[in-house]
Amino acid sequence: MTTQDIIERLQILEDREAIRDVLYKYARGADRCDLELFKSCYWPDATDYHWFFNGNAHAFADYVIPLLAQIDNSQHSITNPIIELDGDRAFVECQWYVLHHMELADGSGRYVDQQLEGRYVDVFERRDGVWKILHRHTVTEAGREFVVPGLYQGVPDELPMLGKRAPHDVVYANMAILDIDLIKIDGMDLWEQARARHRREDVSSGA
Numbered sequence: 001m002t003t004q005d006i007i008e009r010l011q012i013l014e015d016r017e018a019i020r021d022v023l024y025k026y027a028r029g030a031d032r033c034d035l036e037l038f039k040s041c042y043w044p045d046a047t048d049y050h051w052f053f054n055g056n057a058h059a060f061a062d063y064v065i066p067l068l069a070q071i072d073n074s075q076h077s078i079t080n081p082i083i084e085l086d087g088d089r090a091f092v093e094c095q096w097y098v099l100h101h102m103e104l105a106d107g108s109g110r111y112v113d114q115q116l117e118g119r120y121v122d123v124f125e126r127r128d129g130v131w132k133i134l135h136r137h138t139v140t141e142a143g144r145e146f147v148v149p150g151l152y153q154g155v156p157d158e159l160p161m162l163g164k165r166a167p168h169d170v171v172y173a174n175m176a177i178l179d180i181d182l183i184k185i186d187g188m189d190l191w192e193q194a195r196a197r198h199r200r201e202d203v204s205s206g207a
Helices: 003-031 035-039 057-069 170-179 190-198
Strands: 042-049 054-056 073-086 089-103 110-127 130-149
Touching: 003 035, 003 057, 003 073, 003 089, 003 110, 003 130, 035 057, 042 057, 054 057
Parallel strands: 042 130
Antiparallel strands: 042 054, 073 089, 089 110, 110 130
């Protein structure tokens, strides 16, 4: 293997890693409602076909981030990226899973968990050594909804265990998480808490 072969192989690895980094930052941008991070994943002239919005990707960002901010939280997971490099462009397919967690408007303290699954089929482009999405085509494969109790009712909002939107989430502390004061907790019976939430009234009353 020649030095040139090694250089070319390293470039392929760097390109693939840079593309994966964009995919994962997209998920953080969506879930933290970080508009600038979300936009940074797309070129300004990029297009996004999400089907509930089709058009310019930065306009999509301006639409969808405030929409996500209306619900309690979301969680995007991106897996199985298949990256086919072709010069300064790449054809990329990955799988996504998203959970939207939103409180019902009936005052019951219950939530709807909306689970959706599908794929992003993307064309990435490299400009001046930087990879970003040029076009995204969203494919939905499955979806379901569940009504669930609020698991963390009564937990103080300032507790860093709860996910928050930008810039208040603990991830924005970066290395300063080392300086966050420890709240000492010696453990609790998580399983009994779950059983209590779902115990039937006739059982809990002894009937």
